[in-house]
Amino acid sequence: MWIERRIEDTVLQRAATRPAVVLTGARQTGKTSLMKRLFPDHNYVSLDLPSEAEQAERDPDSFLNRHEPPLIVDEVQYAPRLFRHLKIAIDRKRENGSFLLTGSQPLTLMGAVSDSLAGRAAILELEPLSFEEARKACPNISVEEFLVRGGYPELYANLEIEARGFLQSYIVTYLERDLRQLLEVHNLRDYELFLRACALRSAQLLNRSDLARDVGISGVTLGSWLSVLEASNQLVLLEPWYGNATVSLVKRPKLYLRDAGLAAFLCGVHSVDDLATSPLTGPLWETLVCAEIRRSQASKLGNWSLNFWRDRSREADFLIHRAGKFHLMDAKWTQHPRARDTVSLRKVKQVLPDDSVESLSVVCRTPNAYPITEDVGAVPLTEMSSAWIGD
Numbered sequence: 001m002w003i004e005r006r007i008e009d010t011v012l013q014r015a016a017t018r019p020a021v022v023l024t025g026a027r028q029t030g031k032t033s034l035m036k037r038l039f040p041d042h043n044y045v046s047l048d049l050p051s052e053a054e055q056a057e058r059d060p061d062s063f064l065n066r067h068e069p070p071l072i073v074d075e076v077q078y079a080p081r082l083f084r085h086l087k088i089a090i091d092r093k094r095e096n097g098s099f100l101l102t103g104s105q106p107l108t109l110m111g112a113v114s115d116s117l118a119g120r121a122a123i124l125e126l127e128p129l130s131f132e133e134a135r136k137a138c139p140n141i142s143v144e145e146f147l148v149r150g151g152y153p154e155l156y157a158n159l160e161i162e163a164r165g166f167l168q169s170y171i172v173t174y175l176e177r178d179l180r181q182l183l184e185v186h187n188l189r190d191y192e193l194f195l196r197a198c199a200l201r202s203a204q205l206l207n208r209s210d211l212a213r214d215v216g217i218s219g220v221t222l223g224s225w226l227s228v229l230e231a232s233n234q235l236v237l238l239e240p241w242y243g244n245a246t247v248s249l250v251k252r253p254k255l256y257l258r259d260a261g262l263a264a265f266l267c268g269v270h271s272v273d274d275l276a277t278s279p280l281t282g283p284l285w286e287t288l289v290c291a292e293i294r295r296s297q298a299s300k301l302g303n304w305s306l307n308f309w310r311d312r313s314r315e316a317d318f319l320i321h322r323a324g325k326f327h328l329m330d331a332k333w334t335q336h337p338r339a340r341d342t343v344s345l346r347k348v349k350q351v352l353p354d355d356s357v358e359s360l361s362v363v364c365r366t367p368n369a370y371p372i373t374e375d376v377g378a379v380p381l382t383e384m385s386s387a388w389i390g391d
Helices: 008-017 031-038 050-058 060-066 082-092 106-116 131-137 143-149 163-182 188-200 208-215 219-231 260-266 272-277 281-299 339-351 381-387
Strands: 020-024 043-046 071-074 099-103 121-125 235-238 254-257 305-310 315-322 325-331 357-363 377-379
Touching: 008 020, 008 031, 008 121, 020 031, 031 071, 031 099, 050 060, 060 082, 082 099, 082 106, 131 143, 131 381, 143 260, 143 272, 143 281, 163 188, 163 260, 188 208, 188 219, 188 254, 188 260, 208 219, 219 235, 235 281, 235 305, 254 260, 254 281, 260 281, 272 281, 281 305, 281 315, 281 325, 281 381, 315 339, 325 339, 339 357, 357 381, 377 381
Parallel strands: 020 099, 020 121, 043 071, 071 099, 325 357, 357 377
Antiparallel strands: 235 254, 305 315, 315 325
């Protein structure tokens, strides 16, 4: 079963205007399936095969002679030396859409792209499914079920797959394959503990000292491991807004796991019943809202930037901005937010330039949007991007 992705038009447009397109993202987000679906006439090779990866790395010319463009190269990060030869091949015959590359480890991948394919490659990122995309395969799924199940496409292409078993296997695969490629970790069990500790802190300000102490690692190791978690597309560090000179603004980023279902699993929340009684429900909901905003950015709305606002007395979970215009959002688990839930957003609005804030929203589980106060609206997950979509 094919689930249409919002990013499809963007991928097609980039391939029509650039010689190469690089599609990154975590494993199991559907990169390979998407490229094969959109470009059925391209040749295909996967560097997951050790023999192909070895030739691509050691003898790139012979590899490219065997696999002529137009070509999809899957898991291209396994052969970083290939990029230099791709540059030569592109410059020799500059045709748009000649090379479509996918990779799940952008730490190494992006360095090679920036060095060898600058000006030749468009770089896109594929996130897990959004709630809207998941509902195409499972129209009756509730937002609570989606949060617990997560957004990996395989879970919706085959609804008989049990999410708990899939996510456990996903973590094992990540630890055993991707992690060993990115970082020498002597004790994978320690890293799994670190991964779970990050999940428990999703949607919170990052306190590096506390996190390192709780996991039992040094600050240097923590920095390295956080970089790996970011590079393998499992973690986002959301930076605060610095556009105001207020000295009391928070300077630390907020930590979010990219997939709320994976975060819930790592926190021991395995069902909707668990979610209803867990003290982690609020942070997990905010994690999901953050993921949905990023997925909108990655498809059609990438010209808006995402931050958060926090100082000593005011906070907005999400500040979406472009060209001096702002949309402020808070994430609330409730179905029926009240006026008191809008106070913080309205305080932040007061310190931003006059007429710069275009909308104030509380993203919640309400089935339909409605005004909470004169200037703040309650919006469901499916409508939260309506304020800025299409700009």
